[in-house]
Amino acid sequence: MVFEIRPHPDFSWSQSRRSTFRECPRKYYWHYYGSHNGWLDEAGDEAKRAWRLKKITNLHMVLGTIVHEIAADAILRVRGGGAVPDAAELIEEGRGRLNRAWLMSQQREEWERRPGQLTMLMAFYRGSGPSRDLIETIRDKLHACLRHFLLSESFxxxxxxxxxxxxxxxxxxxxxxxxxxxxxxxxxxxxxxxxxxxxxxxxxxxxxxxxxxxxxxxxxxxxxxxxxxxxxxxxxxxxxxxxxxxxxxxxxxxxxxxxxxxxxxxxxxTYLSDPVRNEALPRDRFPLREDTRRCPQCPFFELCETELEAAGASGPF
Ligand code: SF4
Known part of the structure; x- marks a missing residue:
């Protein structure tokens, strides 16, 4: 297959695209336009950074993916003739996957080289890792989700x-x-x-x-x-x-x-200069989020920080 480098991404619609667009137009820009081609060696620094930042995740999101995968897998295995798993077995599988994400997130240099293939948790990217409270919350949530899944009508x-x-x-x-x-x-x-x-x-x-x-x-x-x-x-x-x-x-x-x-x-x-080519308007036409209190938790914060400061929206108060 010939790999084609295209100046603009394809346009498509999804629920996550809708919610990002509603949450913050600038975030939408970074996610769907500013990071385009950021995986290429010859890409500009800003696109490369946006591409890496887009790949950062958090423990709640990782947990959600793991629970969905384990649930889907359990259904297919039972339908294929396997025994109905017990909660302890599924929880052990989930713990293993969460631990792998936690370990992977500590390989910063490796992640910088391959952000599309490795997991990076925001708590490690910006600090020394998730707090003890968060780890306990996620552990409890993993147990609850998998137990309830086995008891669910859908299963x-x-x-x-x-x-x-x-x-x-x-x-x-x-x-x-x-x-x-x-x-x-x-x-x-x-x-x-x-x-x-x-x-x-x-x-x-x-x-x-x-x-x-x-x-x-x-x-x-x-x-x-x-x-x-x-x-x-x-x-x-x-x-x-x-x-x-x-x-x-x-x-x-x-x-x-x-x-x-x-x-x-x-x-x-309305944020496109050329809807046929899906070419976006310049970055500054995508407004920053109005309520900036949650910006420090946003993966793209470091790309917006200077503008947020200039707007008086960043700082300790
Ligand atoms: S840091 Fe704030 S303004 Fe910038 S993309 Fe994220 S939510 Fe939007």
Whole structure:
């Protein structure tokens, strides 16, 4: 395969892109435009830094990925004839993965060379590592999420359902809406009787944005042609607490979500100088976040710090 260097990235839409755009236009710029080609040796210093910073993560995010992978893997193994795992086995697997992320994050020089392949936790990038309190919080959360997963309706039903699809981390499925590539694959999808179940596992707290996210998955099903074939039940499963919330995903809700995606795409495109080439406006046209109190926790803080200081938004008070 010939590797082509392109001056501008492809435009696509995803829920994480929408939430980054809503959170801070400048962060959106760094993530989707300012870091483009930052992996190339000949890239400018700013693009290289933005690319590295984009790869920084935190323990809550790492935990979320690990729980999703372990849950998906457990379903596939049981469906393949394996024994139902017990919580201790899954927790041990999760502990091992968290420990590997923790160790990897201490190889700073190696990470600087290969930021796309290694994990770097923000707490190590900026300091000496996660606090004891945070480590205990994450350990408790790992135990709770995996125990609740084994007790969940989705696990019980998915291992018995005739057909199941689980999201694969390294294979992102997309659909096309009005010519825009939309990444929207649910965590878990299965059919019981003639009804589809769309499941989204959450390892964090409840948030108003979760129901629209699930409806995007229903649009994904609709585009695949599966939705009209039977009723759909949407469910958010909060693995940290064991709670579950049903989300209506009727034709009407899907139509509304389609419109919200179209509106979001249109808003993002107002920051382009050339929508055909997906060429972004200059960086300073992407405003800094209005409420700057959370900026020090942002991975891109070091790229914005001078501007934030000049705006009087940075400092000890
Ligand atoms: S540091 Fe603040 S202004 Fe800069 S990208 Fe992050 S959130 Fe936005």
């Amino acid at each position: 019980r039903e998915a291992v018995a359902a005739p057909a199941v699809e689980v999201k694969e981390v390294d294979r992102l499925d997309f659909i096309e809406l009005d010519g825009v590539k939309v990444y929207a694959q649910p965590d878990l999808l299965y059919k019981l009787g003639d009804a589809w179940r769309i499941i989204d596992w959450k390892t964090g707290a409840r948030h108003v944005s979760h129901a629209p996210q699930l409806r995007t998955y229903a649009v994904y099903l609709q585009e695949r042609g599966d939705l009209p074939k039977g009723p759909v039940i949407g469910r958010l499963e909060y693995l940290g607490t064991g709670d579950a919330v049903s989300v209506p995903v009727s034709e009407r809700e899907c139509a509304e979500e389609r419109q919200r995606i179209a509106d979001s795409v249109a808003a993002m495109r």
